[in-house]
Amino acid sequence: MAARIDDVARRAGVSTATVSRALRGLPSVATATRARVLQAAAELDYIASPSASSLASGHTRTVGLVTPSISRWFHGHVIEGAERTLRAAGFDVLLHALMLDASMSRAPIDPAVLRRRVDGVLVVGLPVSEEELAALDSLDVPLVFVGAGPPGRVRVHMDDVGAARMVVEELVARGHRRIGQVQGTPTHSVSWSPAVERAQGAEDGFAAAGTVIDRADRPVERGDFSVEGGRAAAARLLDRDPALTAVYAHSDEMAFGVLAELEDRGVRVPEDLSVVGIDGHDLGGLVGLATMAQDASGQGAVGASLILEMLAGADVGPDVLYPVTWVPRRSIAQAPAL
Amino acid sequence: MAARIDDVARRAGVSTATVSRALRGLPSVATATRARVLQAAAELDYIASPSASSLASGHTRTVGLVTPSISRWFHGHVIEGAERTLRAAGFDVLLHALMLDASMSRAPIDPAVLRRRVDGVLVVGLPVSEEELAALDSLDVPLVFVGAGPPGRVRVHMDDVGAARMVVEELVARGHRRIGQVQGTPTHSVSWSPAVERAQGAEDGFAAAGTVIDRADRPVERGDFSVEGGRAAAARLLDRDPALTAVYAHSDEMAFGVLAELEDRGVRVPEDLSVVGIDGHDLGGLVGLATMAQDASGQGAVGASLILEMLAGADVGPDVLYPVTWVPRRSIAQAPAL
DNA sequence: TTGTAAGCGTTATCAT
DNA sequence: ATGATAACGCTTACAA
Numbered sequence: 001m002a003a004r005i006d007d008v009a010r011r012a013g014v015s016t017a018t019v020s021r022a023l024r025g026l027p028s029v030a031t032a033t034r035a036r037v038l039q040a041a042a043e044l045d046y047i048a049s050p051s052a053s054s055l056a057s058g059h060t061r062t063v064g065l066v067t068p069s070i071s072r073w074f075h076g077h078v079i080e081g082a083e084r085t086l087r088a089a090g091f092d093v094l095l096h097a098l099m100l101d102a103s104m105s106r107a108p109i110d111p112a113v114l115r116r117r118v119d120g121v122l123v124v125g126l127p128v129s130e131e132e133l134a135a136l137d138s139l140d141v142p143l144v145f146v147g148a149g150p151p152g153r154v155r156v157h158m159d160d161v162g163a164a165r166m167v168v169e170e171l172v173a174r175g176h177r178r179i180g181q182v183q184g185t186p187t188h189s190v191s192w193s194p195a196v197e198r199a200q201g202a203e204d205g206f207a208a209a210g211t212v213i214d215r216a217d218r219p220v221e222r223g224d225f226s227v228e229g230g231r232a233a234a235a236r237l238l239d240r241d242p243a244l245t246a247v248y249a250h251s252d253e254m255a256f257g258v259l260a261e262l263e264d265r266g267v268r269v270p271e272d273l274s275v276v277g278i279d280g281h282d283l284g285g286l287v288g289l290a291t292m293a294q295d296a297s298g299q300g301a302v303g304a305s306l307i308l309e310m311l312a313g314a315d316v317g318p319d320v321l322y323p324v325t326w327v328p329r330r331s332i333a334q335a336p337a338l
Numbered sequence: 339m340a341a342r343i344d345d346v347a348r349r350a351g352v353s354t355a356t357v358s359r360a361l362r363g364l365p366s367v368a369t370a371t372r373a374r375v376l377q378a379a380a381e382l383d384y385i386a387s388p389s390a391s392s393l394a395s396g397h398t399r400t401v402g403l404v405t406p407s408i409s410r411w412f413h414g415h416v417i418e419g420a421e422r423t424l425r426a427a428g429f430d431v432l433l434h435a436l437m438l439d440a441s442m443s444r445a446p447i448d449p450a451v452l453r454r455r456v457d458g459v460l461v462v463g464l465p466v467s468e469e470e471l472a473a474l475d476s477l478d479v480p481l482v483f484v485g486a487g488p489p490g491r492v493r494v495h496m497d498d499v500g501a502a503r504m505v506v507e508e509l510v511a512r513g514h515r516r517i518g519q520v521q522g523t524p525t526h527s528v529s530w531s532p533a534v535e536r537a538q539g540a541e542d543g544f545a546a547a548g549t550v551i552d553r554a555d556r557p558v559e560r561g562d563f564s565v566e567g568g569r570a571a572a573a574r575l576l577d578r579d580p581a582l583t584a585v586y587a588h589s590d591e592m593a594f595g596v597l598a599e600l601e602d603r604g605v606r607v608p609e610d611l612s613v614v615g616i617d618g619h620d621l622g623g624l625v626g627l628a629t630m631a632q633d634a635s636g637q638g639a640v641g642a643s644l645i646l647e648m649l650a651g652a653d654v655g656p657d658v659l660y661p662v663t664w665v666p667r668r669s670i671a672q673a674p675a676l
Numbered sequence: 677t678t679g680t681a682a683g684c685g686t687t688a689t690c691a692t
Numbered sequence: 693a694t695g696a697t698a699a700c701g702c703t704t705a706c707a708a
Contacts, residue, residue, distance in 0.1 A: 002454070004685060015695045020687060030693060049454050051392035052685035055700045060389070065433075070418040071635075076409035083408065083435045092455070095403070095431040097421045116340065116387050117430070227620065260624050282565065283621055286598050297409075342701060353679045358703060368677060390701035393684045 003044035012040035023048065050092075062092040063307055064118035066109060068100055068126050068187060072225075073253060073281045074296050078124045078146050081300025089308050094118055098126070104224055106187055111135040120307040122146060124300070127186045127193040142310035146303040147296075148193050154310070156302045156320035158294040160194045160278075163324045164201025165208070167248050167276050167292055170326070172209040175335035176246040176274060179213070180237040182223040182230050182258055184250045195225070198250040198278060219244075223254040230257025238265065245335040246274040252281035252291050259287055259331070270333035280327060288330035294322060341382035350378035361386065388430075400430040401645055402456035404447060406438055406464050406525060410563075411591060411619045412634050416462045416484050419638025427646050432456055436464070442562055444525055449473040458645040460484060462638070465524045465531040480648035484641040485634075486531050492648070494640045494658035496632040498532045498616075501662045502539025503546070505586050505614050505630055508664070510547040513673035514584040514612060517551070518575040520561040520568050520596060522588045533563070536588040536616060557582075561592040568595025576603065583673040584612040590619035590629050597625055597669070608671035618665060626668035632660060 009016045014033060022029045022037035029037075040046075054060045063086050069075040083093050096113060098106045109132045114121060121136060125147035128136070133150060136143055142154075149155030171179055181202060186193035199220070206213050219240050221233035230249055234257060237247065249255035255277030259269060267273050269288075277284065280293025299322050306316050347354045352371060360367045360375035367375075378384075392398045401424050407413040421431050434451060436444045447470045452459060459474060463485035466474070471488060474481055480492075487493030509517055519540060524531035537558070544551050557578050559571035568587055572595060575585065587593035593615030597607060605611050607626075615622065618631025637660050644654050 006685085016686080017688080017696080018694060021694090024687090028693060033693075047450050047453050049393070049685050051389040051398070051454070052700090053687070054389035055387070055393050055702085056685080056687035058687090058700080070408065070421065071411075071414035073409070076414045079433075080408040080435065080437070083433055084437055087435070087451075092451070093433040095417075095421055095433045097418065097425070099418070099422055112385050113425075113430070115385050116389070227624070256621060256624050283594060286565070286594050286625060344701085354702080355680080355704080356678060359678090362703095366677060371677080387701055390684090391703070393686085394701075394703040396684080396703095 003046040005046070005048065007044055008037065008040045008046050011044065012036045020048075060092075060117060060119050061090060062094050062118050063120045063122060063304070064094045064096055064114050065122050065124055066096045066098065066114075066126060067124035068098050068106060070095075070097055073279060074125050074147060077296035078300035078303070081297030082122055082124075082146075082304040083300075085301045085304035085308075091119075091308070100187065104185055104187065108132055109135060111139060114139055119311060120144070122300075122303050122307060123149065125194075127188045127190045127195075129188045129190070142307045144303045144306045144310075146299050150190070150192055152318055154306055154316055154318055156299050156306065156322060157194075158299075158322045158324050160197035161201035161204065163278055163292040163294075164198040164248075164250070165205040166324075166326065167278065168202045168205025169209065170290075170328075170332065171246045171248060171274065171276065172205070172211060172213075174274065174333065177211065177213055177335065178217045178241065178244045179246045179248060180234075180241065180244045181218065181220040182233040182237070182247060182249040182254045183220050184225040184254065185222050185229075195250065202248060217241075223249065223251075223257065225251050225254060227253050227257040227260070230254030231261045232257070234258040234261040238267070244273060246276070246332075249275065249277045252277035252279040252284050252289060255289055255291070256281075256283075256287065259289065269331050272336060274333055274335070275331040280325070284327070285329065290329040290332035291327050293325045293327050298322065341384040343384070343386065345382055346375065346378045346384050349382065350374045358386075398430075398455060398457050399428060400432050400456050401458045401460060401642070402432045402434055402452050403460050403462055404434045404436065404452075404464060405462035406436050406444060408433075408435055411617060412463050412485060415634030416638035416641070419635030420460055420462075420484075420642040421638075423639045423642035423646075429457075429646070438525065442523055442525065446470055447473060449477060452477055457649060458482070460638075460641050460645060461487065462641075463532075465526045465528045465533075467526045467528070480645045482641045482644045482648075484637050488528070488530055490656055492644055492654055492656055494637050494644065494660060495532075496637075496660045496662050498535035499539035499542065501616055501630040501632075502536040502586075502588070503543040504662075504664065505616060506540045506543025507547065508628075508666075508670065509584045509586060509612065509614065510543070510549060510551075512612065512671065515549065515551055515673065516555045516579065516582045517584045517586060518572075518579065518582045519556065519558040520571040520575065520585060520587040520592045521558050522563040522592065523560050523567075533588065540586060555579075561587065561589075561595065563589050563592060565591050565595040565598070568592030569599045570595070572596040572599040576605070582611060584614070584670075587613065587615045590615035590617040590622050590627060593627055593629070594619075594621075594625065597627065607669050610674060612671055612673070613669040618663070622665070623667065628667040628670035629665050631663045631665050636660065
């Protein structure tokens with residue numbers, strides 16, 4: 001049915017080896033020959049069998065995307081950016097999602113699925129364990145992390161610590177002295193996850209504030225990086241300390257939950273309480289959420305480019321730090337007078 | 339480096355053919371033999387080369403997902419549901435995104451990318467042209483549509499016409515007589531896209547309302563299925579007819595844009611104007627958006643299952659109609675008194 | 677139930 | 693610059 005390489009060879013009057021060279025753009029082919037081959041291939045609507053060429057060459061022209069989510073804002077956008085870049089370079093994208101279950105835990109990365117199947121792996125917003133890292137290394141292909149990656153590895157991410165610090169500084173500068181936090185929960189307890197770094201940055205912000213804010217005046221609850229988690233955490237926060245004047249949610253999605261809970265309780269934003277998030281979610285403007293915005297699809301595109309460069313033999317530096325933008329919106333204001 | 343099938347064969351003391359049969363669970367293998375093979379394979383950490391087995395068998399154990407978006411609500415959720423189902427069945431997922439450019443147009447589906455690479459194709463929320471349909475058919479693999487598909491094809495989708503009709507009926511029942519619409523724009527002009535059907539359903543609703551609503555009292559603007567498009571369409575709608583008492587947006591994301599525009603203009607929802615969407619976007623509750631909700635990830639899972647069944651040789655009926663749920667929220671209310 | 681051996685459709689090595 | 697041909701690592705008749 002479908003044309004094979006020797007059909008093209010016969011039609012062009014050359015050997016299969018020459019067809020292969022011509023079609024892949026290798027140098028040592030006479031211009032006239034190449035033209036004839038291209039012509040013949042086009043006429044036959046020939047496309048090389050990916051499995052055959054993978055088997056023979058050892059390359060798959062496929063990059064694996066490992067992610068804990070597709071529908072969440074960050075992951076969806078990173079995947080979108082990466083897919084576009086990879087496809088433009090003629091690579092296929094293999095999606096490997098490790099969904100979180102109800103208890104926020106997940107199956108470990110299964111290297112068997114990726115082995116011999118991809119030329120590179122992009123880990124999207126997923127803190128991995130030491131064992132998983134070893135498993136990924138054993139694939140022996142370029143490995144790039146977007147959004148969260150172990151130090152020393154090739155990774156592209158925002159400055160989580162710095163962004164969190166700036167958020168706290170914005171709040172303190174507006175007179176807030178009782179600031180609750182809704183923290184994310186990393187799927188693996190590693191020191192380099194956004195969950196941890198966005199908490200660390202807040203500590204830095206408090207330390208640098210020039211005003212001592214007692215630990216009791218900055219309570220923290222966990223929100224699992226989800227809207228519902230954020231809502232529940234906000235509820236616990238307000239129950240603990242009804243006198244809070246601000247809440248810093250470590251992600252916009254959790255901040256949405258905070259806003260929902262506040263509305264239910266009749267707490268006015270920002271008159272009674274200010275709310276700030278991190279991420280720059282598309283719908284933040286809709287609810288007037290102040291945030292530190294990052295460019296997720298841009299990071300996905302850069303991550304994909306890095307893999308392509310590594311595949312081309314380039315040495316790439318370990319860290320691409322992506323800038324963030326402060327987006328003040330109506331959810332943040334001066335702290336109410338005491 | 340990596341173990342191959344003859345390493346396993348040698349270790350288990352059988353032929354490569356037997357290893358192949360044993361590992362794939364084919365019937366004609368003695369229990370004891372199978373155990374020895376499994377044991378040997380485990381010891382060597384053996385995994386069959388996908389390219390080699392594809393080449394030999396003609397199957398790829400991969401399903402292609404063709405979609406115009408990953409970050410939008412519907413597409414992200416469908417992909418998530420489909421991925422989960424396919425992976426559970428041992429299939430890989432190839433992501434093929436056809437991003438829309440600024441003018442809402444997109445590159446045509448490139449069958450070359452899919453040819454010989456997938457055992458099945460799931461088209462996610464994407465109206466395709468006749469040419470594209472022919473190209474997809476030429477792949478000669480199971481083809482399933484989710485969210486939008488040509489009549490007669492295997493597809494899973496909500497009842498767009500019925501849902502739109504119900505939305506209009508809900509508005510009319512609350513006394514609304516001047517109802518604006520924010521319509522989606524299909525990427526291809528086909529009669530069976532949600533964009534068209536959600537408009538058609540509205541017509542049905544008006545016709546069945548028992549009250550004649552003049553065409554001039556139900557103006558329509560296009561919103562491109564995006565938040566910003568929805569906002570712009572709402573602006574045009576209000577400029578045309580400031581006396582509207584309700585807006586039916588053909589998707590929740592466009593409805594979000596409508597709400598944003600209304601807020602900017604100081605139009606109170608629902609006191610001055612009611613807003614209703616379709617989809618059941620996760621963040622609808624946050625802004626109190628009334629909507630007809632559908633289960634996107636469920637549809638993705640069902641679509642994937644259908645492909646798996648077709649691959650198994652089953653005959654599957656052409657249409658799986660997914661139910662919708664009316665979710666009244668605070669954005670809908672009685673029409674204001676004249 | 678198991679083994680032998682012929683493909684599957686390329687790429688890459690080595691000549692020419 | 694081009695051609696022969698041996699891999700690549702499986703699956704699947706066909707035999708036994």
